[in-house]
Amino acid sequence: MTVMPSVPTRILFLALSATPVLFVASQQGGEAQAPLAEQVFKKIEVFKGVPASDLMPAMQFMAASMKMECTGCHDAKDFSADTRAKETSRKMVLMQRDINAKYFNNRLEVTCNSCHNGQEHPAAAPIPNGIAMRHPRLDSPPKPDELIAKHNATVGTATAAIVRSGNLTAPNDVTHKAETLPLVFIQATGGKFTIVSGERKAGSDGQATWYGPNPMVDEPAAVFNRMGRAWRGDDGFAGLVGMSVAGKDVIGKTEVIVVRASRPSTKSTEELYFDKKSGLLLRMVNIRRSTIGTVISSMDYANYKNVGGARVPMKVTATFAGGEQWIMDFKSAKADSAVTDSAFKVGG
Numbered sequence: 001m002t003v004m005p006s007v008p009t010r011i012l013f014l015a016l017s018a019t020p021v022l023f024v025a026s027q028q029g030g031e032a033q034a035p036l037a038e039q040v041f042k043k044i045e046v047f048k049g050v051p052a053s054d055l056m057p058a059m060q061f062m063a064a065s066m067k068m069e070c071t072g073c074h075d076a077k078d079f080s081a082d083t084r085a086k087e088t089s090r091k092m093v094l095m096q097r098d099i100n101a102k103y104f105n106n107r108l109e110v111t112c113n114s115c116h117n118g119q120e121h122p123a124a125a126p127i128p129n130g131i132a133m134r135h136p137r138l139d140s141p142p143k144p145d146e147l148i149a150k151h152n153a154t155v156g157t158a159t160a161a162i163v164r165s166g167n168l169t170a171p172n173d174v175t176h177k178a179e180t181l182p183l184v185f186i187q188a189t190g191g192k193f194t195i196v197s198g199e200r201k202a203g204s205d206g207q208a209t210w211y212g213p214n215p216m217v218d219e220p221a222a223v224f225n226r227m228g229r230a231w232r233g234d235d236g237f238a239g240l241v242g243m244s245v246a247g248k249d250v251i252g253k254t255e256v257i258v259v260r261a262s263r264p265s266t267k268s269t270e271e272l273y274f275d276k277k278s279g280l281l282l283r284m285v286n287i288r289r290s291t292i293g294t295v296i297s298s299m300d301y302a303n304y305k306n307v308g309g310a311r312v313p314m315k316v317t318a319t320f321a322g323g324e325q326w327i328m329d330f331k332s333a334k335a336d337s338a339v340t341d342s343a344f345k346v347g348g
Contacts (some may be wrong), residue, residue, distance in 0.1 A: 135247030308335020
């Protein structure tokens with residue numbers, strides 16, 4: 001008894017379906033000539049003129065690029081039957097060829113994997129690790145206002161500025177290599193904050209946002225304002241409109257409820273991840289659309305600690321669209337009533 005070696009299902013299925021036709025084709029004619037795909041397989045359209053021996057590797061590549069089985073496009077009872085998915089695949093093959101012909105002199109530079117990269121639907125934006133853009137539905141979800149009220153009640157209020165000290169691990173502005181430097185982060189009401197780490201200084205007086213000696217506007221200012229946002233009290237969630245519960249998710253092992261809202265001032269959408277049990281805000285995801293694509297960034301808040309009557313996160317991680325991170329790991333924190341508005345002026 002001969003035992004067949006292990007063969008992937010898709011290869012065996014296609015091979016067995018093609019063998020009888022291929023055998024006949026190979027016996028015709030006096031000269032050995034490789035048969036074409038349309039001479040061996042039924043209903044060949046975009047692979048006409050391609051050697052039949054190339055078809056199965058091409059099918060394997062398409063399936064692997066989308067992490068799908070053959071039956072994701074083909075009818076298992078009749079591989080030659082037309083299906084909606086097969087028609088879409090044909091259009092994609094023609095699009096790929098057109099791009100390579102127009103822009104790469106017919107070199108095989110752009111492929112299925114260039115866009116799909118293991119997904120049935122190509123990702124429309126670079127998504128930071130651990131971030132999901134779709135969330136499972138939540139049965140009987142609470143109202144967004146209830147979640148915000150629970151968070152505010154849990155974090156409490158701070159009548160004085162909160163001063164946290166620790167380390168910042170972030171890419172160097174010049175070398176772009178990660179480095180760890182001492183950090184002092186001061187937050188006050190009204191959106192005021194300063195971040196000082198080595199030669200890096202940034203902050204806001206509640207109106208103007210700055211980095212070093214220079215004021216910032218538009219998206220650069222919005223990025224740092226998200227870092228400095230305290231998420232506390234009546235003004236903590238100001239500027240968000242159209243709130244709704246987007247669903248549920250998990251951060252590590254912690255179940256969270258996700259609230260989605262628009263922030264018109266930055267033309268962006270924000271998702272707020274609240275701890276289902278404690279009510280604390282654990283993550284904020286910002287989604288900013290541009291004319292050519294969407295930019296996604298996030299802020300993670302962890303290790304909340306009681307400081308001066310309020311609970312503040314002792315670890316804050318800012319993840320930018322390209323995957324770069326600013327990791328703020330605080331070792332101490334205090335409420336300091338001696339901090340004045342001069343600490344937040346432009347330029348520090």
